[in-house]
Amino acid sequence: MAHIRPELIRIAARQVRVWRSPFIESRANLFLIHGGFGNAQWHWHTIWETLADSYNIAAPDLPCFGGTVELPNASFAELVEWLARVQELLGMSQAAFIGNSFGAALARLYASAHPERVTHLILVNGGQIPRVPKFARGILRSPILSPMFELARRTAFTPNGIKRAFANPASLTPESIAASQDASHGLIALMRQLVSSDIPPLEPSRVPTLVIWGERDKLASVSRAHEIAADLDNAQLAIVKNAGHMPQLEDPLSFVKIVREFCNAPA
Secondary structure (H helix, E strand, O other): OOOOEEEEEEEOOEEEEEEEOOOOOOOOEEEEEOOOOOOHHHHHOOOHHHHOOOOEEEEEOOOOOOOOOOOOOOOHHHHHHHHHHHHHHOOOOOEEEEEEOHHHHHHHHHHHHOHHHEEEEEEEOOOOOOOOOHHHHHHHHOHHHHHHHHHHHHHHOOHHHHHOOOOOHHHOOHHHHHHHHHHHHHHHHHHHHHOOOOOOOOOOOOOOEEEEEEOOOOOOOHHHHHHHHHHOOOOEEEEEOOOOOOHHHHOHHHHHHHHHHHHOOOO
């Protein structure tokens, strides 16, 4: 089984940590974008070494998470181009993109902006594009609201709040609580920047797309999976029955099987 190791790269002199498998030129590439409940390692550690037996794996820590520093005044458009720069520096001219939760929205925006770089798009319990009214964006930038964001962070990332991301209570381990609470600071910092930025144009999908959803997700019900799939041209839908917001953590065997079957299917 291939080992995944961290690698530090720099974009505009800012450190980025990317988790990678040994690169084998003959293999297809998988680019993994994590969500807000931890860094890349936490989101993908249950499945990336298994997938690395067949694919080249790259999983960056997003800005403000793990070993990656923040982007000053980040916007959605800048974050999309940051992902493009990471992909370029890793020598992956094309890759299948998998995004979980907030990472699924980023993956969808990326595939819209750079469809020529994306062979397959997999949205995991996410993919809806946030819409904030223009009048509210200026308000959200105000430092006066900092205590409100901090209160929201503390409320959402209590053990009971984190528990809602899982279908199986046994998945709520001290490690999962610690990873989520540590990442919550970076998530709030990044979201405060992004919610006040414009959304890039979302072009009709030209990339084969799969929506994977944990059926027992208490944060985003399975009805949302059907809405997202219906909003995309010819998107497939796969439901993981005994899983919540991060099915790759709760049912990694089913998750890997679904990914392999989709990515190996004829175009």
